[in-house]
Amino acid sequence: MTTTTDPTPAPAPDPGRDDVPVLEDAPASPVRRFWSVRRIPAALLAALVLAGTGLLLYDIAAVRADRTAMAWRRELADALATRPLDDALIIGGAVLAVLLGLWLLVLAATPGLRAVLPMRRAHADVRAGLDREAAALALRDRAMEVSGVQSVKVRVGRSKAAVRAVSHFRALDEVRADLETALAAGVDELALAHPPSLNVRVARPPRKG
Secondary structure (H helix, E strand, C coil): CCCCCCCCCCCCCCCCCCCCCCCCCCCCCCCCCCCCCCHHHHHHHHHHHHHHHHHHHHHHHHHHCCCCCCHHHHHHHHHHHHCCCCCHHHHHHHHHHHHHHHHHHHHHHCCCCCCEEEECCCCCCCCCEEEHHHHHHHHHHHHHCCCCEEEEEEEECCCEEEEEEEECCCCHHHHHHHHHHHHHHHHHHHCECCCCEEEEEEECCCCCC
8 A cells, every 4th residue: 555645845834814912022031040050069979968968878788697786886876875865965966966957958948059149031942141250350341441549449249239449530420320320230231130230439549648
């Protein structure tokens, strides 16, 4: 049995017809911070768990083979059986275990990567981030273009950008106003999802004694 296909191509859909579905732009998804992989804490925890579990299993297998248990396990069992609960060593170990558990919970529940600022998403399937140092450098270059600015220090955080400028001529109010205008345009050009607020301070250079 043979099959044949019709060589005549199918007619292209008419965009003006009502039965042709129209693709609409997908709604922009909320921009969230980047999550850190945290390889070092995970590797350290895995190594500690693996080493402790392997040592305990080896000791249990040795006891099952009619050998004496390791000294550390005998001493630990005796200490847990004889020491009271209000002993300083027991309380210290419990506090250490609680702090370690809280630290792991914080690492698991927080995104991390505080040095990466998320940018606005022009496409739903593309995410971009900007390093804080790169953002500070871009704003510093913007500030150095303002007339009267001698030097600038910029520190960019998650919600605030602190700018400390030194002006060697022009009125300080004029320099500050020009800096705020230039830096506002610079922040907008960074295309950050959560643009930081500006905190601009301008001062005269210190006098040399």
